[in-house]
Amino acid sequence: MEFHLFLLLTCLSSLAVARTPPPSAVWSVKDTRTGGYCVLAALDAQFTIYFNATFPAAPNTTHIAPSHALTLPSTANVVQDQSYCDAGSVLAPRQRIVLQWGTYKTNLTLTFAQDPVTNTTTIKEVQLQYDLNDAAIFPDRTPLENNIVTAVSSGQIDTIPNHMYKQCLTGFTTLLKINGEKDLNATMAWSNVRLQAFRNQTTTTFEGNADVCQGDQHLTTPTPFITSTAPPPLPLSGAFYNLTYPNGSQCLMVHFDLGITAMYYKKDATVGNGTIASVNNGTINHTLSWCSENRSMLVIEEFLPSWRLKMQFDNWSGKAYMSMVQLKYNLHTSWKFPDADEHADMWMNATSLKRWSSTLGHSYKCLTRQDTLKLDTAGQRAVESMTLYLGQVKLRAFVPYNETITNGTQTWGQEEECGMDVLTNDIVPIAVGCALAALVVIVLIAYVIGRRRNRARGYESM
Known part of the structure; x- marks a missing residue:
């Protein structure tokens, strides 16, 4: 009894020290x-x-x-x-x-x-x-x-x-x-x-x-979503970007596959259509990227010459989400936009967003659906429209500063899946259930038919 009391007091004192x-x-x-x-x-x-x-x-x-x-x-x-x-x-x-x-x-x-x-x-x-x-x-x-x-x-x-x-x-x-x-x-x-x-x-x-x-x-307050297991494997396509705290732990983890489509003005006054199917070779500009308690900024460059993608993430009312996207572009630097009329660097935005939302501490996951993001064309003289396609998305923002790191990696936490991922994950068990139900129905029908035939044979023998 005395030993148990001593152990309890020791645990309580250690907790008090940890919180002081x-x-x-x-x-x-x-x-x-x-x-x-x-x-x-x-x-x-x-x-x-x-x-x-x-x-x-x-x-x-x-x-x-x-x-x-x-x-x-x-x-x-x-x-x-x-x-x-x-x-x-x-x-x-x-x-x-x-x-x-x-x-x-x-x-x-x-x-x-x-x-x-x-x-x-x-x-x-x-x-x-x-x-x-x-x-x-x-x-x-x-x-x-x-x-x-x-x-x-x-x-x-x-x-x-x-x-x-x-x-x-x-x-x-x-x-x-x-x-x-x-x-x-x-x-x-x-x-x-x-x-x-x-x-x-x-x-x-x-x-x-x-x-x-x-x-x-x-x-x-315990946080059940932080586990010691290794993170699940990343999607097959796309790129992974992360920002870190001074102690080396990650404050932002995001993965996506980026595609770009633009309806642009050509030199002959017609409208061209340029598409870049997959842009996943960008690097982070650490000078312009940063993390804070309620807002983080990720700046990706070098996926195309003179192009820059800025993504802002906000923490509001217990939710983490992407709130703004800004794209700097120059059509003249890519052969995907031949005969483009405008050669200068231009900027486009999509603001007041609430994309990829998840509970703070969890991560957002959407691997089956492609997120379409149309940028604001107000004041643009180079393009008629610009659309970003973001697929294979996983996001965890505002990771706690001193979260446990296991085997040199951090987890994605508890995943919150988009509707299409949930539907896809349910297809297999639903199909198996339907097959079993159909099998039961077939067996019942065969049983009923067999019973009727046996009865008919009994009457004939009489």
């Missing part, structure tokens, strides 16, 4: 008017920054390279004269914390805004400022006149109910756009996050209940 936030540094901003702390921040962060670098063997050639590991150390200091508790207006107050570290004074700024109408606090903006002179992080960089670079988030990061604090131990990723650069960006991978603003306590303890992010739900 790690003892990371807690940074704070003090309100000089009241003496209380208005902002508390505890987090780990790792940054991937893309920059123009020079090949040592070819000094006149540049390429885009990711930075070496840039992390937020626990020894970072709060820049008190740049942090504040009382900016903005009465109707839209703002608070800010600025962290600084390193010889080259790297700065991370988190700005919070309060909405009195919705009674929420918004993580309004994230800004990273760094120095390209730091050769340990940016080797072989291309010399610039101004080495101080700023990268800023686009749009709000998250919201927190007032009198609560945000907790996201599993983490998420935020895209940061580098000022003055069209094709360069940075990503910030958050983890072990606890944030609280618009407070006035004299202690640096997070007050109230935790507003837990989606990725942390599995820390307290």
Whole structure:
């Protein structure tokens, strides 16, 4: 009995430890008017920054390279004269914390805004400022006149109910756009996050209940769809694309077979019809692709010269789905569109979509039906219509950050099949059932006929 009680207490204590936030540094901003702390921040962060670098063997050639590991150390200091508790207006107050570290004074700024109408606090903006002179992080960089670079988030990061604090131990990723650069960006991978603003306590303890992010739900609630079995085999045709978190685990897994058909304008003012049956040799542009807790972007290039496919995936109300497709194309780069009149790069969109929807944590699967997606032709001068055909589809988006990886692979989770796949899977058992039913009917008929013949013979013998 004592041994069982000891074992139970040990298990409970281990669970409590697993759910307790790690003892990371807690940074704070003090309100000089009241003496209380208005902002508390505890987090780990790792940054991937893309920059123009020079090949040592070819000094006149540049390429885009990711930075070496840039992390937020626990020894970072709060820049008190740049942090504040009382900016903005009465109707839209703002608070800010600025962290600084390193010889080259790297700065991370988190700005919070309060909405009195919705009674929420918004993580309004994230800004990273760094120095390209730091050769340990940016080797072989291309010399610039101004080495101080700023990268800023686009749009709000998250919201927190007032009198609560945000907790996201599993983490998420935020895209940061580098000022003055069209094709360069940075990503910030958050983890072990606890944030609280618009407070006035004299202690640096997070007050109230935790507003837990989606990725942390599995820390307290079992997720039966995560298994240790190997993923099912991929379809026979198509291509597999995936995006990963900084720890190497996958945040987005998608497989599809892409076909393209266009009714395009020719030089002789007629309309041609061009079709590319299967385009599955694309590569991911990791500079433009990214993952976050509620939205992910996959950018595929090089399947045709000067063509680019952008696919946006959203997480809303417990559902993961594809919400937008954008296609950059140039008809002149493919022999499938002979005598095309327009030679310039063009863009087409399909927005407000809700395709390939599945419950968060599950995966979508549709191998038998081809998904037809017509792009918006408004303002197009090169094509009359453009249609994408997407078949052999499997999608799992917003995979938890620290999901168990077995034998170097991650599972597709529980699959949610489209109607045609369900029908196809049911055909065999239905056919077998019908055959058995027919056999039973035949046996019954034979039995009845046999009985009648036996009776007739009995009467004749009498």
